[in-house]
Amino acid sequence: MPVQSVTDILLTHWHNDHSAGTAELKAISNCTIYCQNEEAPYFEKKPNSKIRQLAEYIPERGILVLFKGLLGEVVPRNVKIDQLLSDGDTILNDFIVLESPGHTPGHISFYDKKSGTLFAGDALAVIQQKLRLMAGVVTPDKPASITSILKLFKDRDINIICPGHREPLIENTKPEIARFIRYIQEMKRWPLLG
Numbered sequence: 001m002p003v004q005s006v007t008d009i010l011l012t013h014w015h016n017d018h019s020a021g022t023a024e025l026k027a028i029s030n031c032t033i034y035c036q037n038e039e040a041p042y043f044e045k046k047p048n049s050k051i052r053q054l055a056e057y058i059p060e061r062g063i064l065v066l067f068k069g070l071l072g073e074v075v076p077r078n079v080k081i082d083q084l085l086s087d088g089d090t091i092l093n094d095f096i097v098l099e100s101p102g103h104t105p106g107h108i109s110f111y112d113k114k115s116g117t118l119f120a121g122d123a124l125a126v127i128q129q130k131l132r133l134m135a136g137v138v139t140p141d142k143p144a145s146i147t148s149i150l151k152l153f154k155d156r157d158i159n160i161i162c163p164g165h166r167e168p169l170i171e172n173t174k175p176e177i178a179r180f181i182r183y184i185q186e187m188k189r190w191p192l193l194g
Contacts, residue, residue, distance in 0.1 A: 003025065003028050003029055007029070007032065008026060009022055009031055010034050010119070012109060012120075012123075013035075013057070013102075013103060013106065013107040013108070013122065014035075015104070021045070024077075028149060029156060031080060032082045033079060034081070035084065036107070037085070037106065038105050039104065039106035041083055041143040042061045044080070070127075070179065081191075085097045085108060088115045094112050094113055094137070096112075098151065098152055100120070100146050100151070101148055102141050102147075103123060103138060107123060107148075108121070110157075111152075111156060115159065116160065118155075118158050118161045121154065121164040122163070124149055124163060125165060125194055127166060129172070131177065133190065134194050135192070135193050135194045136193075136194070139194075149155075150181065156176060160173065
């Protein structure tokens with residue numbers, strides 16, 4: 001699919017490992033950009049801090065892209081947000097917006113009710129077909145994260161979970177969700193690596 005045919009970009013949050021190419025894609029395709037209200041300022045502010053300027057010299061390869069993504073508090077190039085989203089909005093006919101703070105205050109996930117697919121961004125992780133929490137160091141609001149995860153699963157017929165990193169959960173999804181809910185309800189402290 002050529003880049004020019006991109007019509008919509010749904011941003012889960014502002015971190016650069018999820019959004020750094022948005023300005024370029026919009027310039028090429030004139031697509032519609034969606035994000036949650038609280039995240040919009042991170043896309044629209046001009047990067048002017050010394051830390052943000054330092055990020056421009058870090059290559060976007062391997063593990064360095066994660067480090068670069070967390071430097072500063074804005075994306076490297078301003079992005080004009082076309083549509084601000086709130087919890088419960090339905091966009092593009094089938095996608096339900098689910099506010100899922102924890103990783104960032106304005107993090108959102110998307111549930112495609114037609115296919116039963118949850119696009120979770122960095123609200124959670126999937127490693128070897130097992131649901132996991134994101135690492136503690138990148139989850140500043142852990143109580144909000146737990147609340148968000150439970151909300152994402154509540155009363156939804158989920159067949160596939162696409163996290164922001166690694167592979168999707170496509171096998172035994174419902175039993176794995178049940179196991180994960182029990183796990184987070186019983187856990188005593190946040191595991192170091194999620």
